[in-house]
Ligand SMILES: [Zn+2]
């Protein structure tokens with residue numbers, strides 16, 4: 633099954649290929665929450681986490697608006713957090729290249745809401761400081777999750793598909809140079 637990802641204003645559109653046994657994460661860490669505040673707080677769910685679905689980067693195909701994609705980081709070696717600058721719809725995060733790195737796509741599609749069908753399994757919760765009881769109940773065995781992730785990652789790397797990404801050029805450069813958020817702004821995002 634494929635899912636259509638369309639930013640709020642429609643300038644940016646992509647197709648997400650489902651059917652891949654991905655891992656879901658509800659991340660409640662302060663960086664993910666800060667990213668939500670920077671872009672769009674409505675992606676925060678339940679106790680304040682964001683629901684990410686890990687998919688190979690090549691399963692996210694940009695149809696339109698690649699030039700609207702922007703990136704930011706909260707520290708020098710930190711994750712790259714992708715969004716579109718037309719309407720600040722957040723997309724997800726990756727490491728700083730496509731090698732051995734999945735796309736943690738934010739499971740919130742402005743047009744259709746959360747997409748549970750293809751991606752509801754293997755949800756684990758991290759950064760649980762602020763997680764409420766209801767979210768704890770949704771957690772599954774994290775070691776099993778981890779093993780599954782490693783196995784899937786291995787298949788993905790052996791196949792060479794990790795070198796195909798909509799967010800990086802063939803030489804490994806990101807399609808948009810990540811902006812490093814100032815410590816002042818980061819403080820504000822985390823503390824207000
Ligand atoms: Zn937009």
Ligand SMILES: [Zn+2]
Nearest residue numbers: 659660661664
């Ligand atoms: Zn996080």
